Amino acid sequence: MDLQAQFEAAAAASQTLEQRPDNMTLLRLYALYKQGSQGDASGERPGMTDFVARAKFDAWAMLKGTAQDEAKRAYIELVNELRG
DSSP: OOHHHHHHHHHHHHTTOSSOOOHHHHHHHHHHHHHHHHOSOOSOOOOTTOHHHHHHHHHHHTTTTOOHHHHHHHHHHHHHHHHO
């Protein structure tokens, strides 16, 4: 299976985890997914009053410069760890 297919399978598997990951892990999953699928963070940083969107954007922005394939591999690895 190629990397893109593995990435898509991991994305589907992340929706059916037995236990909900903690918030930091959820942010990591989000950031790796966005970096792997879209590349570096773009657009304006959400405002101070939108705490969730701001945290998600910041987590994604921290991966700036990470290659999309590298982010995909890290995402797949993290989902596999969470699946047990």
